[in-house]
Each structure stands twice: as C-alpha cells, then as structure tokens.
Amino acid sequence: MTKLLQGLEQGRLLGMTKTFAMTIASALLLFAACSAESKPATQPTEQPAAAAPAAMTPITEETLAKLALADAKDGKVDKLVHRCAGCALGMDGEEKWPLQVQDYNMHFCNQACLDRYAKDPAKAIAALKIKN
Numbered sequence: 505m506t507k508l509l510q511g512l513e514q515g516r517l518l519g520m521t522k523t524f525a526m527t528i529a530s531a532l533l534l535f536a537a538c539s540a541e542s543k544p545a546t547q548p549t550e551q552p553a554a555a556a557p558a559a560m561t562p563i564t565e566e567t568l569a570k571l572a573l574a575d576a577k578d579g580k581v582d583k584l585v586h587r588c589a590g591c592a593l594g595m596d597g598e599e600k601w602p603l604q605v606q607d608y609n610m611h612f613c614n615q616a617c618l619d620r621y622a623k624d625p626a627k628a629i630a631a632l633k634i635k636n
C-alpha cells in the first residue's frame with residue numbers, strides 16, 4: 505500500500521515538473537517574441553513593463569511560410585490571403601472579416617472563423633492544413 509502511494513506521489517511530482525518546464529519554455533518563447541516584435545509602430549516611447557501582452561503564440565518563420573502558401577492558394581501572391589483559413593482555405597473569405605498578421609491580410613468567411621484566428625493567429629496558422 506505504501507509502495508503504491510509512493511509510486512503515485514512520484515508520478516505526480518514528475519507530472520508537475522513537466523508542466524513547470526513547459527510553463528518556463530512558453531514564457532521564454534513569449535519573451536523572445538516580445539523582444540523580436542517590439543518595433544514601435546508610431547511612437548518610439550517604451551511600453552511600461554506592466555502592460556504585458558496577451559498570451560499568444562509567437563509568429564515564426566514557419567508561420568510566415570504557411571501564410572505564403574495560403575496566400576498563393578487564391579491564385580495571387582499579393583500578401584492577401586483571400587481564402588478563408590478558418591475553412592482550411594476551402595472557401596472564399598470576405599473583406600468584412602479581415603485579420604492582419606504581420607505583412608499579410610487575411611479574409612475570413614464569417615465572424616467565427618475570424619475569431620478563431622484572431623485569438624491566437626500563429627497557433628491557428630500552425631494548425632492549418634493546406635492541401636495541394
């Protein structure tokens with residue numbers, strides 16, 4: 505009985521360590537993304553540290569490569585992803601549901617598709633499967 509409990513306890517500790525490591529890893533990723541993307545748009549004033557950004561997946565080269573593929577999918581390479589990424593580029597998006605992701609402008613087919621991407625664009629784009 506004691507052995508069993510010890511085993512359980514060990515398993516739990518291992519689980520906790522893993523979760524902790526993952527938390528640290530994502531914190532580091534976020535930090536890296538912040539430093540890479542803190543190009544001030546208009547004012548060169550520094551943001552106070554208290555204004556922490558929302559927890560979003562950083563946009564990587566991979567994200568941009570995926571966007572380039574999605575861009576080409578509508579027949580024109582113009583940094584406008586006109587096909588709805590929320591529908592795996594299976595249907596046309598519309599101008600009234602736009603999302604800017606770095607240089608790319610994405611059009612979605614409805615509010616739900618847009619919301620899904622707006623929440624965490626890089627994560628959603630990473631999960632997007634583009635068929636050839």
Ligand SMILES: [Zn+2]
Pocket residue numbers: 588589590591612613614617
């Ligand atoms: Zn859609």
